[in-house]
Amino acid sequence: MLRLRSVLFALFVLASTIYSVAQSNPLPFVNQPLAPSAVAPGSAAVALIVNGAGFVSGSVVNWNGTALPTVFLNQDQLTAEIPAADLVSERTATITVTNPAPGGGVSNAVPFAVTSRSRSLSFTSSTYSVGNSVVSVVAADFNHDGLTDLAIVNSSGAAQQCPSLGNAGTGSVAVLLGNGDGTFTNKWSEELSCIDQSLGGVWGLSVTVGDSNGDGNLDLEVLYNDGSVHNQMATFLGNGDGTFTYTVSNMLGEAVAGPIETGDFNRDGKWDMAFPFFTFLDDIVLLLGNGDGSFDFSASGLPVYISSSLVAGDFNGDGTLDLVSGPGSLRGAGPPFSPVLLGKGDGTFTVAPTQPSLSIGAALTTGDFNGDGILDLAFGEYSSSVLKVLLGNGDGTFRERRGQPLVQGFSLVSTADFNGDGKLDLIIANQGDHTISVLPGNGRGGFRPPVVNFVSGGPLSVASADFNGDGKSDMVTANGDATITVFLNTSPRRSATVTTIVPSANPSVYGQSVTWTVSVTSTGTATPTGRVRFTTGIQTIGEVELDGSGNAMFSTSILNAGIHPVTALYLGDEANLRSTSTGVNQTVQQAATTASIKSSLNPSTEGRQVAFIATFSSPTRRPVGQVTFMAGTTVLGTVQLCSGIARLATSSLPMGSTKITVSYPGNSNFVGSSASLIQNVN
Numbered sequence: 001m002l003r004l005r006s007v008l009f010a011l012f013v014l015a016s017t018i019y020s021v022a023q024s025n026p027l028p029f030v031n032q033p034l035a036p037s038a039v040a041p042g043s044a045a046v047a048l049i050v051n052g053a054g055f056v057s058g059s060v061v062n063w064n065g066t067a068l069p070t071v072f073l074n075q076d077q078l079t080a081e082i083p084a085a086d087l088v089s090e091r092t093a094t095i096t097v098t099n100p101a102p103g104g105g106v107s108n109a110v111p112f113a114v115t116s117r118s119r120s121l122s123f124t125s126s127t128y129s130v131g132n133s134v135v136s137v138v139a140a141d142f143n144h145d146g147l148t149d150l151a152i153v154n155s156s157g158a159a160q161q162c163p164s165l166g167n168a169g170t171g172s173v174a175v176l177l178g179n180g181d182g183t184f185t186n187k188w189s190e191e192l193s194c195i196d197q198s199l200g201g202v203w204g205l206s207v208t209v210g211d212s213n214g215d216g217n218l219d220l221e222v223l224y225n226d227g228s229v230h231n232q233m234a235t236f237l238g239n240g241d242g243t244f245t246y247t248v249s250n251m252l253g254e255a256v257a258g259p260i261e262t263g264d265f266n267r268d269g270k271w272d273m274a275f276p277f278f279t280f281l282d283d284i285v286l287l288l289g290n291g292d293g294s295f296d297f298s299a300s301g302l303p304v305y306i307s308s309s310l311v312a313g314d315f316n317g318d319g320t321l322d323l324v325s326g327p328g329s330l331r332g333a334g335p336p337f338s339p340v341l342l343g344k345g346d347g348t349f350t351v352a353p354t355q356p357s358l359s360i361g362a363a364l365t366t367g368d369f370n371g372d373g374i375l376d377l378a379f380g381e382y383s384s385s386v387l388k389v390l391l392g393n394g395d396g397t398f399r400e401r402r403g404q405p406l407v408q409g410f411s412l413v414s415t416a417d418f419n420g421d422g423k424l425d426l427i428i429a430n431q432g433d434h435t436i437s438v439l440p441g442n443g444r445g446g447f448r449p450p451v452v453n454f455v456s457g458g459p460l461s462v463a464s465a466d467f468n469g470d471g472k473s474d475m476v477t478a479n480g481d482a483t484i485t486v487f488l489n490t491s492p493r494r495s496a497t498v499t500t501i502v503p504s505a506n507p508s509v510y511g512q513s514v515t516w517t518v519s520v521t522s523t524g525t526a527t528p529t530g531r532v533r534f535t536t537g538i539q540t541i542g543e544v545e546l547d548g549s550g551n552a553m554f555s556t557s558i559l560n561a562g563i564h565p566v567t568a569l570y571l572g573d574e575a576n577l578r579s580t581s582t583g584v585n586q587t588v589q590q591a592a593t594t595a596s597i598k599s600s601l602n603p604s605t606e607g608r609q610v611a612f613i614a615t616f617s618s619p620t621r622r623p624v625g626q627v628t629f630m631a632g633t634t635v636l637g638t639v640q641l642c643s644g645i646a647r648l649a650t651s652s653l654p655m656g657s658t659k660i661t662v663s664y665p666g667n668s669n670f671v672g673s674s675a676s677l678i679q680n681v682n
Helices: 002-023
Strands: 046-053 060-063 070-074 077-082 091-099 110-114 123-129 134-140 149-154 172-178 184-191 203-210 219-225 231-238 244-253 261-263 272-277 283-289 295-299 310-313 322-325 328-330 333-337 340-343 349-351 362-367 376-381 386-392 398-401 412-416 425-430 435-439 452-455 461-465 474-478 483-489 497-503 514-522 531-536 539-545 551-556 562-570 584-589 594-599 610-617 626-631 634-640 645-650 656-666 671-681
Touching: 046 091, 060 077, 123 452, 134 203, 134 474, 134 483, 149 184, 149 203, 149 219, 149 474, 172 203, 172 219, 184 244, 219 244, 244 295, 261 310, 272 310, 310 362, 322 362, 362 412, 362 425, 376 412, 412 461, 425 461, 497 562, 497 584, 514 531, 514 562, 531 551, 539 551, 594 656, 610 626, 610 656, 610 671, 626 645, 634 645
Parallel strands: 134 461, 594 671
Antiparallel strands: 046 077, 060 091, 070 077, 091 110, 123 483, 134 149, 149 172, 172 184, 203 219, 219 231, 231 244, 261 272, 272 283, 283 295, 310 322, 322 340, 328 333, 340 349, 362 376, 376 386, 386 398, 412 425, 425 435, 435 452, 461 474, 474 483, 497 514, 514 551, 531 539, 531 562, 562 584, 594 610, 610 645, 626 634, 626 656, 656 671
């Protein structure tokens, strides 16, 4: 009986746990890029579109940790408003999404740049000696000061902190705190031999970042080899000041030393990890987070082909994270295969029924490359050295985009927006010839040929972030030797401008020439040049060229009577961005008219024809339209004005004195008027 009660209690606890997990909100996941991902300094408030996965009613978009007014659209999309006050000067902000409890938590961080666009790319590089053999680097803010820091892993070197162990070699993990100017200061390091006393030596492989215990401080997950065929994952919990405390290691087996993908794969609100796992089975391995910095080992049970790249995202739009593995072959044999694994939301996956066909071996990354809100894939084929792009259809299937440029050699592919145009660019690293190349995206899923090519020490890892706070994305590479190289983005940016207009008269009169004085000022050092276009609504009323001081004058008299919202659009130049002035409501009043009338013969005789000539004038233009001649109360006729003059002849006037009146009713542009005389007939 006691045993039965124990079994029933265990089943109750299990059912309660399952119910609790089922009711938990997932940890949200944010895609790159945001829409928009960059705006010019001085922009008005921006409606931001955030695409990703795992959003719920109550999800909140954060700007540098501060909540923004957010609207939930669906499980893959939110909108939020960024106030103009946050867009005044050049900077890079961090966008995250927070899901409410139960479960929930803060997503991965995605950059938002307040920067001017650049038409070309350039970088300056500085190489720093930071370790023994640097194989991995990540960028994040580890001490909450708003500056980007670095975490690096060294694969090997002489033990320093634990020399008594006598290991043949030891890797290490270290943190370099950003100074905000593109330089870094050593803050913390740990020899991996101090946490694993394997006599065969401990070798660092890679590092990834996330908040594994939900305390708001970023933690480090370090993949290392214990000197045998076994790889392990060491968890270092962040203290929030740039230092870390080792907690636990997970034995993984023969795992790849490549990039590790993070996210909430079982939708329990806790941070998980996924990576290819090489054993005699070949599998995708998950480390499912317990929310306290520890993880449970879980294999997907899906045989996959050997690959050194893996990307996560919601590729079929169901709000659950999926995985795509870079193409490879099973233990070097068999046809190429790149599995798209669709997440079930419980930490398990199914193989998508339609799979892309790729060449063996590829460096893989993901992002929305054509701006449709759906994740795409970009990869470099090792065998052909060709960059290919697969555009996502939103249901887990992809279509190949043709006509991509050739780039010789791939070690890894990453993505960022380096020229501030809101379109993702690609970073191509090549260990073979020690180069880093940047391919600007065209926003349609294609990429232009490399415009930047840097010589480095043989890049094994690359990270991008704004290291000096100027709103431009920079790069850092782990070079495989004792160095990292920091590439600061020095691309010339077109400066923001402000256009103002002032009319010479407001209100004005119809037909009156109004002169508009326009002034264009720049936030940069170059005086604006080029043309300014004047519009009223959708109608262009003229263009003028700026003088050498950024000023110009434009005159017009074509506006009809009424109220006209006049704006001036500065079209920009090589150094300055376009801008539009605030609209000015130009009031144009009706023009006054003056009438006169005369007779060809006065007095006249009965039965003899007499002509009446009426003249209408205005201070600005000649009135147009029809006028009416009357003899007393009798209408003599209606005549069209010609050059402001109307003529009517009659022989039907009776004997005596008759009042002859000519009347102009006016129109939308002219005020009416009239004149009269006394015609005597004998």
